[in-house]
Amino acid sequence: MNTLAEENYLKAIYKLSLTARNVSTNQIAAELATKASSVTDMVRKLADKALVNYARYQGVSLTKTGEKVALNIVRRHRLWEHFLVEKLHFKWHEVHEMAEEMEHISSTELINRLDAFMGYPTRDPHGDPIPDCDGNIKASALKPISIVKANTSGVISGVGDHTTSFLQYLEQQKLTIGKRVTIKEIIGYDNTVILEMDNKQLQISREVANNILIAI
Amino acid sequence: MNTLAEENYLKAIYKLSLTARNVSTNQIAAELATKASSVTDMVRKLADKALVNYARYQGVSLTKTGEKVALNIVRRHRLWEHFLVEKLHFKWHEVHEMAEEMEHISSTELINRLDAFMGYPTRDPHGDPIPDCDGNIKASALKPISIVKANTSGVISGVGDHTTSFLQYLEQQKLTIGKRVTIKEIIGYDNTVILEMDNKQLQISREVANNILIAI
C-alpha cells in the first residue's frame, strides 16, 4: 500500500500535528533528519495519494484517510513496544529503535492477534495511548509536573521526552509510570521542583519536570 | 548492514545452494520473481561485499561470511514463523508471507530474546531446522514418502513444498508434523501411495508423497 518512507512521513506529520494545525516543511525535515527539499517532494506524493492537504508555502495537514493510516502506524509501533517490554523484558529505553522497524510489518491480522495476545493494552511502555483497530485513541489529559501547583499529588502517566538518556535517568530515580508523586515546592530561583515519592523527598530540574506527565 | 534486497538475494542463494554447488543467474531470478539482468547486477554488488563468489557466466556460491549472513536471515524467518504459530495461533500455511517481512528486523538481541521466550525451539512450523545464534543448523536426514519401501513406518517431520495450497491440503488430511504413518503399498501404475495413519488407510498421489518428508 504505502512505502516505508511514506509511512515514516505520515507518522512524523501526525506527531507534529498534535501541537500545530499546519505542519511546516522544515519541521518535518527536522523530525525525520532529512532536508526540506526532500520533504517538498514527498509531501507532493502524499498529496497526490490524498493522504495530506498541501498547497505550496502553506504547510501540510493530514486528510481523514492520512490520519487513519498514521494512527495505524502509531498503533503498530506502540503495540510492538509493549510486546518488547512485557514479553521480552526489554527496558523502556531500549525499545523505540526496534519498534521503528517493526511498525512497518504490514499484516493487520498480525497486529490484531498481537493485541489480543497481550490482553488489549491501552498504553505503551512510555504511557502513550494505543489506538484501537479502528483508529480510536484516548487523548490523555496529562500535565507536566512543572505546571502544577504545590501540594498537588498525581500519578506519573507519561513522558514528554523519549530519548534513551532521559528514560534511563528516570528509571534510575525510580520515576516510572504508575508511581504516585506529590509536588511539594517549586523553587522560584531556577524552577527546581521538590517532590515526595515513597515517603522520600527528591529534587528534579525544571527541564525534567517539564517532561514528566502526571494524571491528577 | 545489508539492504532488504541484498538479504533476500542471500537467502535465495542459500536455499538454491542446498541442491546445487553453483547457483545460476536464472535460478535466482526464478526464485525471486525478478529478471536475470537484475540478478547479474546484484550478484556483482554482493561479490564486491565479499558475500558471494562470482565469475561471469560461472554462477554464484556463498562465501563463509555470506553463508553466515544467510543463516541468520533463515534463523529470523523460522523463529518468527514459530512465534506466529505457537503464540499467535496462526495456521502453518498462513505465516510465511508475514515472516518474509519480519525476517528483516535487524536486532540480534531481539531475536535472541524471542528465541528464549519460546524455549529455544529447534524446528519451525514446517519442520525446518532453526539455526542457533552462531549459525549452526542440524541437517535433518529426512526422506520423501515416495522413496521409502512398503511396510516402513515413520514420523512426518517436514514438507518439501511450502505453498499455501499444499499445506492446507495436508492439514485437511491431518497429515501434519509429528504424525506417525506407515507406507503400506506403492501402486506401480501411477505411484499412488497407500498409507496407514491413526489406524485408518488413506491414499496420496506420487506428487504429494514426494513432498511429505518423514524420519524413520
Add this chain to the structure above:
DNA sequence: TTATTTTTTTAGACTTGCCTAAAATTATAA
C-alpha cells in the same frame, strides 16, 4: 565441427528517495 538454441551479460532507461545549490516566496525589521 559448424550451426542453432539457450543462458548470461551489457547497454540504456526508469522510479523512488535523497541531496546541493539557486530561485522564489513569505516573514521580519528598519
Add this chain to the structure above:
DNA sequence: TTATAATTTTAGGCAAGTCTAAAAAAATAA
C-alpha cells in the same frame, strides 16, 4: 514601506534496484 532574513520550492543530479532489448558466451544439435 522598503530592505533584509528566513523559509520553501525548483532545478539538476546521484545511488539503489528494477526493467527491456541487444550483444556475447556457452551449451546443444546437426
